[in-house]
Amino acid sequence: AxxxxxxxxxxxxxxxxxxxxxxxxxxxxxxxxxxxxxxxxPYDLPVVKTMTQIEQAFPQAPAPAQVVVTGSDVTGPKVAAAIGALRARTSAGGPVRGPVTATSIGGGRAVVVTVQLAGNGQDSASFHALAALRDQDLLATLGKVPGISYAVTGDTASSHDNIQLxxxxxxxxxxxxxxxxxxxxxxxxxxxxxxxxxxxxxxxxxxxxxxxxxxxxxxxxxxxxxxxxxxxxxxxxxxxxxxxxxxxxxxxxxxxxxxxxxxxxxxxxxxxxxxxxxxxxxxxxxxxxxxxxxxxxxxxxxxxxxxxxxxxxxxxxxxxxxxxxxxxxxxxxxxxxxxxxxxRLRLRRSGAGSPRPRAAPVTAPAGPAR
Missing domain, CATH: 1.20.1640.10 (Multidrug efflux transporter AcrB transmembrane domain)
Structure with missing residues (x-):
């Protein structure tokens, strides 16, 4: 008060x-x-110990970007040439790096292309590399092959897309x-x-x-x-x-x-x-x-x-x-x-703007009739 x-x-x-x-x-x-x-x-948690053991048994740099390619002829020479052109655009010190590998899955119905990115997988360098891969390298290679479609996934892409969403x-x-x-x-x-x-x-x-x-x-x-x-x-x-x-x-x-x-x-x-x-x-x-x-x-x-x-x-x-x-x-x-x-309601409607009740004044009780 x-x-x-x-x-x-x-x-x-x-x-x-x-x-x-x-x-x-x-x-x-x-x-x-x-x-x-x-x-x-903390390191003494069981889940952290297990993750550490997995990383030691299967050492790997930040998870690579995965380009999933689908279409009518993803195992044909045009797609193979585009993957080769993508491999040629990588560099050891650039945002998009090698090795670039391609794996056919689903009986040839799709191809998964793995590409290494700069950074630790979650920092600005990795996100910059992801943007370069999507907006430049893939457009200049796989993007020129008719009859196919592709999308980029992986840990870095998932984190980036979640954040952007x-x-x-x-x-x-x-x-x-x-x-x-x-x-x-x-x-x-x-x-x-x-x-x-x-x-x-x-x-x-x-x-x-x-x-x-x-x-x-x-x-x-x-x-x-x-x-x-x-x-x-x-x-x-x-x-x-x-x-x-x-x-x-x-x-x-x-x-x-x-x-x-x-x-x-x-x-x-x-x-x-x-x-x-x-x-x-x-x-x-x-x-x-x-x-x-x-x-x-x-x-x-x-x-x-x-x-x-x-x-x-x-x-x-x-x-x-x-x-x-x-x-x-x-x-x-x-x-x-x-x-x-x-x-008070500013919008005019029935009963709007009517005065509110005021407290009645307090008066002394009437005395006995004489």
Missing amino acids: ALARGVVARPVIWGGLAAIALLALATPALGLRLGQPPIEA VHDNTPLVIAVVAALAFVVLLAGFGSVVIPVVSIVLNLLSVAAAYGLITLIFQDGLLQGLLGYTSFGGITWWVPLFMFVLLFGISMDYHVFILSRIREHWTRGSSPREAIVGGIASSAGVVTSAALIMVAVFSIFLTLPLIELKILGIGMGAAVLIDATVVRGVLLPAALSLLGDRAW
């Missing part, structure tokens, strides 16, 4: 400072890079989630402004979490303290997973707080009184829930895999920021600046 009173008394100052702080924290996320980390589990579709996921949230909040609160404010605040909270994990795990800020080695990126599936989970969690107690504020407002309280009363009446539940979630996510920091550590820091910090800075400062500041406009 004391925090809410201070915020609604000076919403521009409090809200401005909180927004600047979160935007500054979110800034590193502009350089966020998706990638696939190496396995960093998530990268390309993340804006669509964010748009769909935001649109659904807008519709639900519009139906629940009968206001156009409330959904917009809610979505913006949630996105700001998620952006701050992205900036924090970028600073810590991509830039390697706390490697020694948290016991990990930065690979220069963030595990490709973590940011999108964090977004949908954080949006759902934060929207849960966000709606709870808004419902309490609206109850006070519909009973006749002024907008500022409703904000203070609603936050004060819901603070205990929201704070307790946030502390429980932060404690649960913090357990992830004790686990060996770097993606779980990222989730532990990212989710825990995001919930803590969301339940304090966002819901305790930015939300009351925004609602205080909007006043009654926050709760």
